Amino acid sequence: MLTAAGRLLLDEGIQRFTVERVAAESGASKVTIYKLWPSKGALALAGYFATVEQVLEFPDTGDLERDLRTQLHAFVELLTTTKAGPVVRGLISEAQRDPVLMRAYLESYSGPRRRLAVERLEAARAAGQLGPDVDTEAVVDQLWGACYHRLLLPDQPLDTAFADRLLAHLFRGIGHRGRRP
Amino acid sequence: MLTAAGRLLLDEGIQRFTVERVAAESGASKVTIYKLWPSKGALALAGYFATVEQVLEFPDTGDLERDLRTQLHAFVELLTTTKAGPVVRGLISEAQRDPVLMRAYLESYSGPRRRLAVERLEAARAAGQLGPDVDTEAVVDQLWGACYHRLLLPDQPLDTAFADRLLAHLFRGIGHRGRRP
Known part of the structure; x- marks a missing residue:
């Protein structure tokens, strides 16, 4: 169902x-689908999340900046x-006018994607690569x-x-090196 | 007209x-307005830009971080x-489906706002406060x-x-200080 x-x-x-x-396309019944995803938006977003999950995987080679670069390049x-x-x-545009879609977007896509990014960043902090x-x-x-x-405002x-x-x-950092504490 | x-x-x-x-509301004719702004979107954005311009002014006290903080707080x-x-x-939502509004947004609002920010940042670079x-x-x-x-994805x-x-x-910078070059 998610692949479809x-x-x-x-x-x-x-x-x-x-x-x-x-x-x-998936051979599942509508009843089954609605049991798992309460709205069209939630289903679409869960499907999108599943589809892009591999492409947007966070590598962990131990070098945070390099791993973020790899992931960000794939994302772009x-x-x-x-x-x-x-x-x-x-x-994102539809979600601004549709509160149900907005909630689905946050719960099924952007929230979970944020959590994966934060997990990778916290792993780097635990490894001493990120400031406290x-x-x-x-x-x-x-x-x-x-x-x-x-993407939204080109x-x-x-x-x-x-x-x-x-x-x-x-x-x-963006400050001039000579002026940094 | 812009105030209205x-x-x-x-x-x-x-x-x-x-x-x-x-x-x-402004007492101007539609013909006059259309001479100055080619579309409803362009007029709306020019009016919005003019209205928020003072609130979003970039101070220049000589301390870039402090000035950006002042401006960002006003913006938030x-x-x-x-x-x-x-x-x-x-x-922003409408502009994703309306190319005329998108062009107006970029030309009459986000483009000019970006230029003001970049000008303030470049002044700081000229003053030796921003890395080359x-x-x-x-x-x-x-x-x-x-x-x-x-704002868009809360x-x-x-x-x-x-x-x-x-x-x-x-x-x-976000890197751990001990590991910085």
Whole structure:
């Protein structure tokens, strides 16, 4: 069911996504689907999450900056070279006017994705690679959130060079070195 | 005209915003308005820009981090305690499906706002307070873009404490001090 939902969403977009079609393509009944996912939005997002999960996996080589770079490059490529970009833009846009979809988005997609990122960051902190005062939730907004900002408002390009700059700023700081304490 | 447009937008939202109403409230003719702003979206955004310009001014006391904190606190307050938050969410959401509104948003609002931020950051670089390799456009996404991310996807709270964390990460870096080069 999740495979069918993710494929349907990425192939045809949220407008053509229906529980009926997921039922038809997966062979499951609508009743079964609604037992597991309370709304069309929740099903679409769970399917999307499952579909992109492998692509967006967090490696752990022991080098945090390198692992984040690997993951962010995959994330940017997903958003810019597949239908994931338009799908995500459509979902975030719809969710602003549809509280049920918003809740589904937060519970079935962005919340779980944030947790995976925070887990990787906390593992790095445990390994002594992240400062004790770092707010790992805010780091999520300064890496992936910054990318979503360019996806939604394309004033400036969203590409892997941008992802590298985001990491450089966070890992080396933006202040002039001579003035740092 | 801009004052009337900004007030109408913040008082009633984008759905009830029309060129007719701006004409009626400002005393200008529709022809005059359309000469200056090619679309309803462009007029709404120019009015919004003019209305929030003073609130979102960039101070320059010579202390970049402090000045950014002042401005970011005002920005977060604007988005969370006035109708600016819902208005901006609505505009960004509509713009994903309306290319004319998207162009107006980029040209009349987010582009000019980015330029003001980049100017302040470049002044700090000229004053020796910003590293030579810093990409000031990417800093915009890691401060204001991170806030828009929480505005649009409220997994985590958007507040002034969050703004302070964003600044701390960028100015002090997230890596563990003992491991920094």
